[in-house]
Amino acid sequence: MRAADASFPAAASPAHLDALTGIRGIAAWLVVLYHIRFSLLELLPIPVIKVLARGYLAVDLFFVLSGFVLWYNYAPRLRAGGAGAAGTFLWRRIARIWPLHLAVLSVLVAFALTLVVTGRDASFYPFSELPLHLLLIQNWGFTDHLTWNDPAWSISTEWMASLLFPLVVLAAKWERTPTPVLLAVAGILLAAIPLFFWGAGNTSLGADISHLGLGRCLFEFSLGNLLCLLWLRWRDQPLCPWLSLVACLGLLAAAYAWDLPETVFVPAAFVTGLMALATGRGPIVDVLSSRPLRYLGEVSYATYLAHTVLFLLFKLAFVDASLKLDWLRFGAFLALVLAASIFCYHGLEKPAQRWFNRHPPRWPLRANEVPAE
Numbered sequence: 440m441r442a443a444d445a446s447f448p449a450a451a452s453p454a455h456l457d458a459l460t461g462i463r464g465i466a467a468w469l470v471v472l473y474h475i476r477f478s479l480l481e482l483l484p485i486p487v488i489k490v491l492a493r494g495y496l497a498v499d500l501f502f503v504l505s506g507f508v509l510w511y512n513y514a515p516r517l518r519a520g521g522a523g524a525a526g527t528f529l530w531r532r533i534a535r536i537w538p539l540h541l542a543v544l545s546v547l548v549a550f551a552l553t554l555v556v557t558g559r560d561a562s563f564y565p566f567s568e569l570p571l572h573l574l575l576i577q578n579w580g581f582t583d584h585l586t587w588n589d590p591a592w593s594i595s596t597e598w599m600a601s602l603l604f605p606l607v608v609l610a611a612k613w614e615r616t617p618t619p620v621l622l623a624v625a626g627i628l629l630a631a632i633p634l635f636f637w638g639a640g641n642t643s644l645g646a647d648i649s650h651l652g653l654g655r656c657l658f659e660f661s662l663g664n665l666l667c668l669l670w671l672r673w674r675d676q677p678l679c680p681w682l683s684l685v686a687c688l689g690l691l692a693a694a695y696a697w698d699l700p701e702t703v704f705v706p707a708a709f710v711t712g713l714m715a716l717a718t719g720r721g722p723i724v725d726v727l728s729s730r731p732l733r734y735l736g737e738v739s740y741a742t743y744l745a746h747t748v749l750f751l752l753f754k755l756a757f758v759d760a761s762l763k764l765d766w767l768r769f770g771a772f773l774a775l776v777l778a779a780s781i782f783c784y785h786g787l788e789k790p791a792q793r794w795f796n797r798h799p800p801r802w803p804l805r806a807n808e809v810p811a812e
Contacts, residue, residue, distance in 0.1 A: 456511070458716045461727035463504060464735025466497035467742040470590065471776060473497070474747055478754075478764045495645040496705055498593050501743075502656050503709045505597055506663020507670070507717075509604060514667075517608045525605035527799070532601045534795030536594055536740075537575065539788045543744050544572055547587055550751070563587075578652050585648060589747050592648055596656035603657070604664075613668055625665045625710070632658050633702040642700035659706055666710050670717050680719030687711040741783035746776050 472479075473494025480488060517524050551564035565586055571577040572587050578595040585592055613621075633642070635654050641647060644655060673679045687708050694704040716724060726732065735742075753772050754762060764772065 456508075456717055457728035457733050458724045459504060459508065459713070459727075460736035461729065461732035462713075462716065462736070463501070464732055464737075464739045464742075465727075466500045466504075467739035468735070469494040469497040470743055471746045471773075474589075475750055475764070475772070478758070478762050479769065481763050482766060482769060496701065499644055499655070499659055499705055500709050500713075501593065502597070502600075502659035503663040503666065503706065503713060505600070506660035506665075507667045507713065508663075509601070510608075510664045510667035513604070514608045514613075514664075517605050522605070522609060528605055529601065530799045531796065532598070534792045536598065538791030538795070539741060539744055539783060540575065540588075540591060540594060541573070542783070542787055543588055543748055544569075544591075546748055550748075578649065580650065580653065583649050588744070590743055592652055593656065594744070596653045597660065599653060600657055600660040607661075607664065614671075616668075618669070618672060621665055621668055625662060625669075628658055628662050628665070629707050629710075632706055633700060636700075636702045642702055644701050644705060659709075662706060662710055663713075666713060670714060673714075674718050676718070680715045683711045683715035683718065687715060738780040738784040741780040741788055742776060745779055745783060749776055749779055 469491075472491045476488055476491040476494070479491070483491075513528055517528060520527070547564060548569070551561050551566070554561040554564070563586055568577065568582055568586055571581055572591065575591070575595045575598045577586075578592040579599060632655070635658065636642060636644070636646065636651060639647060639651055641651065648655075690704045690708045690711065693699065694701075694708075716727065750772065753768075753775060757768055757771070758764065
């Protein structure tokens with residue numbers, strides 16, 4: 440993972456972290472399987488279905504990973520460019536997330552209009568909330584339920600995190616902050632997550648997304664920022680990957696032994712696990728860094744954002760009233776998602792991103808901050 444280009448000329452583009460790209464692809468497919476798990480009840484044993492039922496936790500991995508990657512790619516450039524560079528950064532985020540979001544939302548608008556015209560129930564697609572979705576602010580506490588494109592709730596919360604990100608970067612000289620202070624802040628965030636959920640009467644990270652999803656994102660995104668800061672200090676320490684791996688496995692063992700709520704151990708396990716991947720070497724890192732998994736990671740935004748719409752249309756076209764899949768239809772759907780991800784990435788996402796980056800608004804940017812492509 441690295442920035443697409445040198446929009447901020449004062450800092451060089453960072454090197455790829457291929458294992459993190461690969462794990463992002465795996466996480467996207469875990470979310471796909473999570474959303475279709477009830478249609479797999481006749482194909483897979485119940486223990487496997489129970490594992491897939493935890494697939495929503497992949498979103499928490501996304502949040503930590505996004506915080507890490509944005510800090511890695513953009514914090515040095517924002518510090519070099521100061522407050523004026525924030526406009527470039529935010530325009531790049533819009534170019535990255537909004538075009539594909541708009542395309543998927545447009546498909547759902549057409550589908551909802553079809554439901555209305557044919558006299559069918561369109562209550563899941565309230566047109567009164569459509570402006571919130573267009574602006575990607577639908578999960579900022581304005582609604583009580585997920586509507587339109589379910590997965591886009593996390594994109595909405597990450598947009599809020601992106602808006603706050605330049606302020607956080609410029610708030611302090613984080614690279615000079617003592618390591619014990621960074622660790623203390625990380626500990627406070629890790630403790631705040633379960634308290635945040637318990638205060639609302641929940642112990643599941645996937646609970647009450649409309650009201651708790653924004654806090655969930657901001658806490659975990661911030662953990663990703665801190666993870667990157669610590670990684671920059673520890674990446675050359677030979678013991679770091681092993682200690683991180685031991686910490687991750689220890690957290691998982693403690694969670695199993697004491698039946699800990701996922702709010703207590705999952706964010707910490709993701710932080711320590713990602714540290715192990717980002718600093719480590721070996722067969723797991725090599726597999727995650729392999730070309731096929733890297734490519735799945737590159738197209739993962741399209742996989743994540745489009746799969747529920749594709750499953751909706753696939754069920755209408757090819758699945759009977761039982762909504763259960765056989766192996767043929769299961770394989771066909773997975774192939775459809777992969778093909779659509781590739782098409783959306785190369786045919787829509789990247790071309791639109793390049794167009795946006797070539798046509799930035801001039802008013803928030805200084806001349807030397809206008810992207811080259």
